[in-house]
Structure formats: structure tokens, C-alpha cells
Amino acid sequence: MSDLIKLLPDSVANQIAAGEVIQRPASVVKELVENAIDAKATEITVNITDAGRTTIQIIDNGIGMSETDARLAFERHSTSKLRNIDDLFALNTMGFRGEALASIASVAQLELKTKREEDETGIQIRIAGSQFESQEAVSCSKGSNFSVKNLFFNVPARRKFLKSDGTEFNHIVEEFQRVALTHINISFKLYHNKTEVFNLPKSGLRQRIVNVFNKNLNLNLIPIENNTEIVEIKGFIGKPEKALKTRGQQYFFVNNRFMKHPYFYHAVKEAYKNIIAPNTHPSFFIYLNVKPEAIDINIHPTKTEIKFEEERFIYQLLNVTVKQTLGKFNFTPTIDFDANTDFEIPIATKNTEVNFPQVNYNPDYNPFKNTSSNNKKVYQDFLDKPNTKDWEKLFTEENTEKPEELFNEQYNPTDLIVFAANYAIFSNAEKLIIIKLKSALYRINYEKVKEKLSQTENNGQKILFEEEMEFSVNDYLIINEMYDYLFAIGFDFKEVRANTIIVTSVPAEIENIDIPSLLEKLIEDYKIYEGNIKENIIDIIAKSLSKSLIRNKQFDINSARHTIMELYKTSDFNYTPDGKAIIKIMEKSQIDNLFF
Numbered sequence: 001m002s003d004l005i006k007l008l009p010d011s012v013a014n015q016i017a018a019g020e021v022i023q024r025p026a027s028v029v030k031e032l033v034e035n036a037i038d039a040k041a042t043e044i045t046v047n048i049t050d051a052g053r054t055t056i057q058i059i060d061n062g063i064g065m066s067e068t069d070a071r072l073a074f075e076r077h078s079t080s081k082l083r084n085i086d087d088l089f090a091l092n093t094m095g096f097r098g099e100a101l102a103s104i105a106s107v108a109q110l111e112l113k114t115k116r117e118e119d120e121t122g123i124q125i126r127i128a129g130s131q132f133e134s135q136e137a138v139s140c141s142k143g144s145n146f147s148v149k150n151l152f153f154n155v156p157a158r159r160k161f162l163k164s165d166g167t168e169f170n171h172i173v174e175e176f177q178r179v180a181l182t183h184i185n186i187s188f189k190l191y192h193n194k195t196e197v198f199n200l201p202k203s204g205l206r207q208r209i210v211n212v213f214n215k216n217l218n219l220n221l222i223p224i225e226n227n228t229e230i231v232e233i234k235g236f237i238g239k240p241e242k243a244l245k246t247r248g249q250q251y252f253f254v255n256n257r258f259m260k261h262p263y264f265y266h267a268v269k270e271a272y273k274n275i276i277a278p279n280t281h282p283s284f285f286i287y288l289n290v291k292p293e294a295i296d297i298n299i300h301p302t303k304t305e306i307k308f309e310e311e312r313f314i315y316q317l318l319n320v321t322v323k324q325t326l327g328k329f330n331f332t333p334t335i336d337f338d339a340n341t342d343f344e345i346p347i348a349t350k351n352t353e354v355n356f357p358q359v360n361y362n363p364d365y366n367p368f369k370n371t372s373s374n375n376k377k378v379y380q381d382f383l384d385k386p387n388t389k390d391w392e393k394l395f396t397e398e399n400t401e402k403p404e405e406l407f408n409e410q411y412n413p414t415d416l417i418v419f420a421a422n423y424a425i426f427s428n429a430e431k432l433i434i435i436k437l438k439s440a441l442y443r444i445n446y447e448k449v450k451e452k453l454s455q456t457e458n459n460g461q462k463i464l465f466e467e468e469m470e471f472s473v474n475d476y477l478i479i480n481e482m483y484d485y486l487f488a489i490g491f492d493f494k495e496v497r498a499n500t501i502i503v504t505s506v507p508a509e510i511e512n513i514d515i516p517s518l519l520e521k522l523i524e525d526y527k528i529y530e531g532n533i534k535e536n537i538i539d540i541i542a543k544s545l546s547k548s549l550i551r552n553k554q555f556d557i558n559s560a561r562h563t564i565m566e567l568y569k570t571s572d573f574n575y576t577p578d579g580k581a582i583i584k585i586m587e588k589s590q591i592d593n594l595f596f
Contacts, residue, residue: 021103024162025052025151026171028108031100032146033179036060037186039144042202045189051165052151052172061143064116067123071135073112074101074127106130107158108151114144129154166481173197173473177212178258181251181285184208196498197473209236209285213249213472214499220283222329226321230310231290233321237268238283240326243276246527248474249283254295256287259306267315271322284322288314416561421554424564430588437555439582440567445546446577447570450538452489452507460490460505467503467515468496475523482526485541507545518548543577 022028029046036044039062049055065073104110105127115122122140126133152159162168169192180188180200190198200211210218221236238249252259264286272282296307308314416426424435471479476499479486490507503515525544555563567573567582574583 021099022107022151024171025056025168026175028052028056028104028148028151029058029172030175030179031104032056032058032148033176035100036062036144037179037183039063041143041186043187046172046176046191047194048169048172048190048192050193051168053159053162053165053168054149056146056148056151058146059143060145061141064119064122064143065114066116066119067135070112070114070123070125074105074125102130104148107153107155109149109153111147111149112144113138113140115140115142117142164481166477170474170477173477177473178251180212181208182253182256182258182287205285205287206236214470216470217249217283221285222325224286224321224325226317226324228317230294231288231314231317233286233288233317235284235286237286237322237325239329240272240275240282243272243280243282245280245521245524247281248527249285250281251285252288253286254288254290254306254308255292257297257306261306263311263315264318267318268322271319271326275326286318416557418555418557418560421556424555424560432586432588432591434584434586435564435567436582437560437563438550438553439576439580440563440573441550441553442546442576443570443573443582444563444566445549446542449489449542449545460492461508462505463503463515468500469503469516469519470500471523473499475520478523478526479519482522482541485538486522489541489545518545521548539577546577 021031025048029048029052033044033046036058039060041060041062043061045057045059047055047057047059101110106129109128110126112125113122121137123135124138124140125135152162173190176188176190176198180186180198184205185202187202188198188200189196198212200208203211206218206221206223209221220238220242222239224233224235224237226233235253250265252261252264268282268284268286276282290308294309416424418437419425422437424437426433479501490505491503492505493501493503495501503519506515522541522544525540574581576582
């Protein structure tokens with residue numbers, strides 16, 4: 001029997017590594033931009049064609065490479081940053097594993113032009129699918145110019161699973177933003193299909209954040225800072241009233257490296273507890289600086305998951321720092337902080353001895369001994385009450401009645417009560433029927449909007465005072481991806497400059513609605529959805545717009561009656577599009593049980 005174990009060819013090994021490191025075009029952008037930063041570049045330009053499917057070009061003015069280094073850089077595990085195992089725990093650079101270039105070259109057609117300042121000519125290398133094609137001298141500027149073409153050309157299964165151009169470019173923008181937010185002394189440019197998307201000059205941190213997103217964010221930023229022997233914290237947090245429904249503006253960085261850290265996120269979220277609306281998330285841009293040996297960044301191929309030696313202490317410090325900052329700016333009125341007073345938190349490490357408090361109690365105490373006669377009477381009354389088993393199911397029965405059984409010829413529409421301007425209450429035979437009118441209108445509007453979205457003609461109305469809106473790059477991409485569907489229901493707008501539009505038309509049904517808030521909500525709902533956008537974007541828009549139309553609705557007898565009749569024309573009168581109940585029905589016997 002022949003031997004079974006064989007060494008993989010380098011080309012196959014590189015493609016396996018690429019599966020971990022290069023997941024989509026955004027991964028290529030991340031790796032090459034980080035290499036440019038490590039090469040001491042002060043100017044970095046990113047050119048993208050067709051969301052990275054056709055071309056990804058990264059140009060920098062860094063130190064460049066020699067002929068030997070340029071050729072060796074494409075070998076697996078080649079690196080200029082590690083010499084021994086100790087270096088792995090004292091990293092101050094971005095890339096270090098030496099997998100990126102080999103992985104990219106294994107799944108794309110790659111061309112590199114590079115030149116050092118002291119060299120008269122540069123070097124040009126071409127590699128495709130890990131196969132070396134050519135190497136020759138070339139005239140070029142100092143630095144490096146990487147051109148990656150036809151990503152996954154030799155792995156069609158991987159290319160087939162790429163998302164739409166809008167989605168893939170959004171991922172590129174996210175990676176670009178993460179790097180730009182940590183290197184404010186470098187100027188960055190990003191172009192997509194020859195159109196400028198970002199032009200970020202060197203600037204201060206606050207200005208860089210505003211330039212990356214939009215100028216409206218400037219008034220929302222609150223500076224935070226706290227320094228200890230273990231960690232230095234600085235950055236900005238957002239005002240509570242500007243909290244978002246998605247986590248689009250939440251960034252943690254450690255030693256100028258973006259990271260994902262749910263534990264630290266919880267520390268920040270807890271600091272905002274009870275001062276932001278439910279199901280919303282605060283904005284923050286928080287930068288941590290620790291000793292390189294106190295973290296491990298080598299636990300995930302993308303290096304975004306990082307292990308801290310003193311996680312518990314940093315969690316506590318983050319939570320207190322955010323609370324203190326919110327207190328200084330009067331967002332937590334129950335806590336009064338002196339803005340000019342520093343506070344110290346005792347530093348506890350994993351070797352610190354903890355003394356737990358002593359709790360004294362009487363093990364012989366009996367709370368039922370020597371009770372008063374009044375307490376005994378209450379307890380006896382409870383025992384004497386009728387059996388109330390399954391009382392919690394009083395309002396949980398599913399409504400199986402057909403429309404004609406609830407609304408038949410015996411029903412008199414005048415026998416209807418509207419409670420709290422939102423609930424219709426009426427009886428039918430021996431049943432009490434309660435309808436939440438806003439939920440009913442939500443279902444009605446949802447089905448009407450979905451029907452309109454299937455049309456091709458714009459049914460909007462011109463607005464007298466046109467609304468100008470400026471978006472972040474990410475949000476502007478989403479608006480463009482939704483445009484055809486928005487146009488179908490009555491919206492129209494025109495671009496006046498980069499990432500800025502003027503809304504010229506809105507759906508005819510919209511009255512007295514804040515249009516910018518409505519569009520922002522549509523964008524937020526779009527971000528929340530994680531499935532196939534093309535198949536579900538109609539549902540996203542229909543739900544979001546329908547909710548906006550009912551936000552401030554008040555009902556009287558006539559509007560309630562009309563809403564109920566319209567409800568029974570819908571496909572599912574029992575539930576909202578989100579699956580929440582619209583109707584609750586109580587039998588006479590259930591009502592009798594309330595008065596046992």
C-alpha cells in the first residue's frame with residue numbers, strides 16, 4: 001500500500017491561506033493599504049473598478065522595495081517585521097504574517113511596480129494564480145504600485161458568491177474608513193470607477209472623523225480621555241439623543257489597529273444605560289493604547305479579534321470613563337462630576353489579592369414565625385381563592401375566527417369605543433374584541449406600499465420646498481442601491497455634489513413627515529437586514545415607510561371604523577408585518593374569571 005500523506009503544492013497551499021485572509025475585494029484593500037502604511041507612506045491612493053471585481057489598485061509613496069525584496073515578498077511567510085518568536089509579542093506594525101501577498105497572487109492577476117529612492121529604476125513583477133510570469137526594470141515613482149485584476153479568476157466558486165457591486169463596495173469603504181481613522185498623519189484618496197469618493201488630507205482626529213463621515217457628525221462628538229499605567233484611553237463618544245438603530249459608527253482601536261471586542265462594547269453600552277432609547281446604539285470612536293506585549297493580535301487571520309491581558313480592568317475603566325464624560329456634559333443629571341477634577345481608579349491585576357466582604361446573618365431566622373394576625377388573614381384569603389391555573393393565557397389565544405365571524409350582519413359599526421386614541425373596542429355575540437389601530441394601519445399601509453413597488457411609474461408629488469441632504473459615503477451608496485424602488489413609490493431626488501442630494505418628490509400619501517428623518521430610517525432599516533438585499537429590499541422599504549406613516553396617528557370613531565374595514569381586506573388581519581398581534585379576543589367566560 002502506497003503512502004497517503006503528501007505535501008501540498010505551493011499554489012494550493014496559497015489558495016487555502018487565501019480562503020482565510022482574502023474573503024472578498026475589501027480584504028485585498030485592507031492588506032495592501034496596511035502594507036503601504038508599514039512602508040512609511042504619507043500618501044495612499046486606492047483605485048477601484050467594478051467594486052473590486054475588475055481592478056484594485058493601491059499606490060503609495062513609501063520606501064519601496066529592492067529587486068530581491070520585491071520578488072521575495074510573494075513567498076509565503078516572508079516578512080520584514082519578525083526575526084524571532086519574541087517579536088510576535090511586541091508588534092507595532094499592521095501586517096506581519098507574510099501571507100497577504102502570496103494569498104492575493106494565488107487568486108488574482110497581480111502586477112507590482114516598486115522603486116526605492118536611492119535606485120535609478122524600479123522593478124515590475126507580474127504573477128497570476130501563484131505562477132510567476134515576468135520581471136523587468138521599469139521607470140516609476142518612489143514607492144509601490146500594486147494592481148490586482150480579476151480577483152478569483154481561477155476560483156469561480158468564490159467569485160460566484162460575491163455580493164452585488166453596491167454591497168462589495170460598501171465593504172471596501174468600511175475597510176478604508178477603519179484604516180483612515182487610525183492614521184491621521186497620512187493623506188488618503190479613494191476612487192470608484194474613476195469617481196472620487198474620499199479625499200482625506202492630513203488632519204487632527206476630530207476633523208478626520210468628520211471628513212470620513214459627514215460634517216453633521218461634528219456637533220455630536222464628545223471628547224473622552226483617561227490614562228493609567230495599564231491603558232490610555234482617548235477618542236470621542238456620541239451624544240445620547242443621536243443614538244442609532246445600527247452599529248454603523250462604533251469603532252474600537254488598539255495601538256492604531258481596528259478591533260472587534262464585544263466585551264468592551266458592553267462596557268460602553270452599559271454606560272449609556274437608561275439615557276438612550278431602547279434598541280439603539282451610541283456612536284463612539286475609542287482609541288486604546290497599551291504595551292504591545294500586553295495583547296495578542298495573532299488569534300485570527302484578519303487580526304480584528306484581539307486578546308488583552310487586563311481585560312477586566314480595561315472594561316471597568318472604559319465604563320467609568322464614558323459615564324464620567326456623560327456626567328461632565330450633563331447627560332446623566334443624577335451624577336455631578338467636577339470637570340476640572342481628576343479621579344483615580346485603583347489598578348487591579350490578575351495577581352491582586354481580593355478581600356471579599358463579610359456578611360453576617362442569623363441562620364435560625366424564620367420569616368413566618370410570629371406573623372401578625374393581619375398577615376395570616378391575607379395568606380388564608382389567598383389559599384381560599386378559586387383556582388387561577390393558566391390565567392396567563394387569557395390574551396394569548398390565536399385569533400382563528402374568519403372575518404365574517406367577527407363582522408357579520410349583526411355587527412353595528414356604531415357600537416364601538418376608541419380608547420387612548422389607539423384601541424378600538426367592541427363586542428360581537430359573547431366576545432369582546434380589541435384592535436390596536438396603529439398596528440392595523442401598519443398592516444394596511446404595508447400591503448399598499450408593496451403593491452406600488454411592483455409598479456414602474458413614479459406616483460410621487462413634487463414638494464414645494466425641496467430638501468437637501470448630505471450623507472456619509474456608506475449611506476449614499478445605500479440610497480443609490482435603493483433608488484429604483486424608492487422611485488417606484490414616489491420618491492425622486494437629484495445629486496448636487498458628492499454624497500449630497502436634493503429630494504424633489506415624495507409619495508403622495510406622505511403628509512407632515514420629516515423627509516430627512518424618513519430617509520435616514522430607511523437607510524438604518526436597510527443596514528439591519530442581513531440577508532439577500534435584492535430579494536428583500538422591497539420588504540425593507542415597505543415596512544420602514546409604513547411605520548413612518550403611522551408614527552403620530554390619532555384615531556377617532558370614524559377613522560377607527562374605516563381602518564377596521566380596511567384591515568379585513570388585507571391578506572393577514574391578525575398580525576403586523578413584524579409578526580405582532582393586531583387583534584385580541586376575549587370570551588365571556590374569560591371576562592367572568594376576572595371577577596372571581
